[in-house]
Structures are given as structure tokens and as C-alpha cells.
Amino acid sequence: MKERYMNRRTLVLGTVLVAAAAFAGGAFLFLPPETVPAAAQEESTLVRNHSPVIGPANAPVTIVEFLDPACEACRAFHPIVKQIMEKFPQTRLVIRYAPLHNGSDEAVRLLEAARMQDKFLPVLEKLFFEQPAWAVHGAPDLEKMWAFAGEAGLDVVKARTDAQSPGVVKVLNQDVADMKAINIEGTPTFFVNGQPLTDFGPQQLHDLVAAEVARVGSSPSS
DSSP states (O other): OOOSSTTHHHHHHHHHHHHHHHHHTTGGGSSOSSOBOOOSOOOOSSOOTTSOEESOTTOSEEEEEEEOTTOHHHHHHHHHHHHHHHHOTTEEEEEEEOOOSTTHHHHHHHHHHHHHTTOHHHHHHHHHHTHHHHOOTTSOOHHHHHHHHHHTTOOHHHHHHHTTSHHHHHHHHHHHHHHHHHTOOSSSEEEETTEEOOSOSHHHHHHHHHHHHHHTTOOOOO
16 A cells, blocks of 8 residues: 555554544544535535535535555544644535545445445444454454444345445445546545645644634634
8 A cells, every 4th residue: 555655654654643642532532423425516526516514515625535444544633623623613524435544345235225224324334343353454344344333223134135236336436537537645634625634644634624714714713
């Protein structure tokens, strides 16, 4: 698996410690407990109308995150993104899929099936929380992944059927096509109002969001 920056591994290991503390401390209360439909807008390779959106649909600052449910760095950044969004309520998060790990395409289909049951966030967060148990690099335990989703409240029998539906396959294929068009080789990859996060790190993401909030004329909550 390619890493976008040479120091990514070191950064991720440090960030994982922060993430572990956030998981244990219940940091998942930061975001609204549901996804909302994407607002009607001109589509692009960054934002599609099918994409899960967390936060106000009409927020002036849009964070786009290309993520992989099996990605260790995505797990580490999840509570960090939520903290940034709590500090800056003028933001929304658009989630795009970049299934770069073995088995991640099935994880994406699972998440899309979870959306059909209004279980997207609970299942995503359960998969991240249990990631060390199912997302072994090179040998993911996908049956265990499905079991964890069931523990999050998913009707697994129905979801297994929905995960193979043409609509879910279309979402997966479009996101993979956009990922390739943008030349994304590592996850998570962030864009804020269309600007790429070129200097990878939690503080850098915070600062880019803060700059965009200031530019659109709103002040962050204190």
C-alpha cells in the first residue's frame, strides 16, 4: 500500500494513540447521529449527490474525505475530524470511498447497505472501533466485519442482499473511478472547499478548515 508521505507511518502511529483515547472517551458524540442527503448541486469528482454527508447540508465549508474502512489512518483521523467539526459548526463532511485495502470493496458495500437502514454512522464507527480485530492487512476477516456490523444494529441478512444491489455497485464504481481520476493513492485524503490538504497532519487539517471558515466570513465557536 502506497503512503502519500514518507513520514505518514510515524504520524499515524502517534495519531492512533489519540484516536484510541477518543474511542475510549466517547468522542463519537461530536457529530449528529445520522447522515443527511447531499444537497442538490453540480457534481464533480470530489462531491457526488450519492455521497454520505454528515453535518448541515448547506454548510459553507465542505470537508471531503476519501477513506477506506480498513485504513488505520482513517480510523485515527475519525475522532479528530469530529472534533474539528464541533469547533467549526459551519462545516459538513462529505465521505467518499477509496477502497485500497484487500476486502475494502466489501466493507464499502456493507456501509452502503447500512445507509439503507439508517445505520451508516453506527456501523462506520463500529467498524473503526473494531478495526484491529477484522482488518488485518492482507488477510481481512470479512465475516467478523459483518458480525460487528450486526452488533451495531444492522439487519445483516437484509444488508447482505442490499450490498449486492445495482445501486450500491454503482456508488462503489463511481467512487473508485473518481479516486483514480484524482490520483488518490493513500487514505485518508482530504479536500476543504476543493483545496487539497497537501501537508498531511491533524493540525494542518484544522488550520485549513479554520482558514476556510475565516474566508467565508464566519467565526468558529469558542
